[in-house]
Amino acid sequence: PLQVLQPKTVPKRLGASQRKPREPQIPRSLIKEIFSHFVKMPVTRDAFKIVEKCSERYFKQLSDDLEAYSHHAGRRTVEMADLEVLMRRQGLVTDKMPLNVLIERYLPLEYRKLLIPVAMSGNKVIPCK
16 A cells, blocks of 8 residues: 655744844944053954953943833933942942043043033033033
8 A cells, every 4th residue: 555645844934033133232343442442462362252252241231230220210211320320339430539530531522521511601511411
């Protein structure tokens, strides 16, 4: 007796739904530029890969903490106060080293103007709050 062969059913592949959404990443060139600015010496590729992983993990934790602070305050927007609290907890901002000093020390002038209020002529304070 002959047996009738049944075709095998192959599950259909759904292209977009099976892919895992990728998280946005910091460009490698930016990480390398910042790291090499502070290190001031050559870095091997293996060491740089570890630096990349650490920086990704650090910024992920940083964003999670900022989200938790704003959520705890009952807001949906992260504010500068949240960032200052986080930097205090990390030990970067202290009474002897306020946030404005860190901004003046590490950021270029165009960013400083956006973050630190400056009195201008005509009784104007830039940036406005």
